[in-house]
Amino acid sequence: MRLLSVLAMACAVVLAGCGESYDSLSEETYPLTNYDSTAVTFPAAYEGEVLLVGYVYTQCPDICSVITANMRNIHDALEGDTEGVRFVTITFDPARDTPAQLARYAETFGLQDRRWDLLTGDADTIDALMQRMGVRRALAGEDAASFDGTFPEDEDYIIDHTDRMTLIDGQGRIRDYYMGSRMPAEMVAEDINHLRRERS
Amino acid sequence: MTFMRPLALLTVLVLLFTLTACADEQPASDVPLPEEPPVPADTFAVVDAWAGVASEGGTTAGYFTIENGLARADTLQGVTANGMDRIEMHETYEREDGLRGMRPVEELVAPPGERVRFAPGGLHLMLINMERALAVGDSVEVTLSFAEHGAYPLTLPVRDR
Ligand SMILES: [Cu+2]
Numbered sequence: 001m002r003l004l005s006v007l008a009m010a011c012a013v014v015l016a017g018c019g020e021s022y023d024s025l026s027e028e029t030y031p032l033t034n035y036d037s038t039a040v041t042f043p044a045a046y047e048g049e050v051l052l053v054g055y056v057y058t059q060c061p062d063i064c065s066v067i068t069a070n071m072r073n074i075h076d077a078l079e080g081d082t083e084g085v086r087f088v089t090i091t092f093d094p095a096r097d098t099p100a101q102l103a104r105y106a107e108t109f110g111l112q113d114r115r116w117d118l119l120t121g122d123a124d125t126i127d128a129l130m131q132r133m134g135v136r137r138a139l140a141g142e143d144a145a146s147f148d149g150t151f152p153e154d155e156d157y158i159i160d161h162t163d164r165m166t167l168i169d170g171q172g173r174i175r176d177y178y179m180g181s182r183m184p185a186e187m188v189a190e191d192i193n194h195l196r197r198e199r200s
Numbered sequence: 201m202t203f204m205r206p207l208a209l210l211t212v213l214v215l216l217f218t219l220t221a222c223a224d225e226q227p228a229s230d231v232p233l234p235e236e237p238p239v240p241a242d243t244f245a246v247v248d249a250w251a252g253v254a255s256e257g258g259t260t261a262g263y264f265t266i267e268n269g270l271a272r273a274d275t276l277q278g279v280t281a282n283g284m285d286r287i288e289m290h291e292t293y294e295r296e297d298g299l300r301g302m303r304p305v306e307e308l309v310a311p312p313g314e315r316v317r318f319a320p321g322g323l324h325l326m327l328i329n330m331e332r333a334l335a336v337g338d339s340v341e342v343t344l345s346f347a348e349h350g351a352y353p354l355t356l357p358v359r360d361r
Contacts, residue, residue: 058258062320062326104255
């Protein structure tokens, strides 16, 4: 009977992995601010929309620019059909990334005319949200475990961080994680379209 | 005990199904790079230079490729530029704990007969606190300094990533 129980366990894994039990954010509330200074309650503000979320800080011109450019490629891969989809960039450097700074970033990358929000918040909210989304951060070269969500005041620090995008469905459930800078745009666009079909 | 055989087979099938059904952690694509031509002999050049867009007061990155076709190594020892608070050589790297980090690079050897690439996600110039915004059509002048070759002026046209 041992094999039968292995079989039962394998079935349980299938159901747990692909069935009902998605990790859901729907009961959680993160008060954030968009780049136009309007208040956004994450993720409730996006209920019913498929969300692609990326995490950056704007003083990071290399890998974070690659992540944002990749998200823009994903947006392009939807070929103008962005109905029911929202792109969200959340900074993990709230001290420097004010709404005004995020507005400059949006303009630089040409994100303003897209369905795209760029969010910041107070340090505690951002820290809690990043922990929740599995985005680890550390001051350059330092241990991530010793990072407590606050940054030095010298305005000149580098943040090492997880390279990640998260796909969230219209019910606030986390459906996938990707490596933000390297995940091929077409594949993510397919996943977005899959969730949109599921929704309707 | 032969009745266990089909059950074992079924188990394997279910496990396989488990793996394929949930295989959603797609890896990064490993498209092989096209065969590249050899570094031109007897010349030393820096090619394919560009910089990313930037907002006023913002920080951006610059990229290029060193082609050392000479018989001996050279060393990139630094970079200078006007129009920004400062400019540094950096490297984005994967830390042991999986985080993506960024660290300064003091100097860099360009071995004979080889290319050294500054490219997104790896080596880059860090252009810190630009005095004015950089848009497509603009360019940035920098000077690389090599141990052997000396000063190497370079124009980085601005690209929209
Ligand atoms: Cu850098």
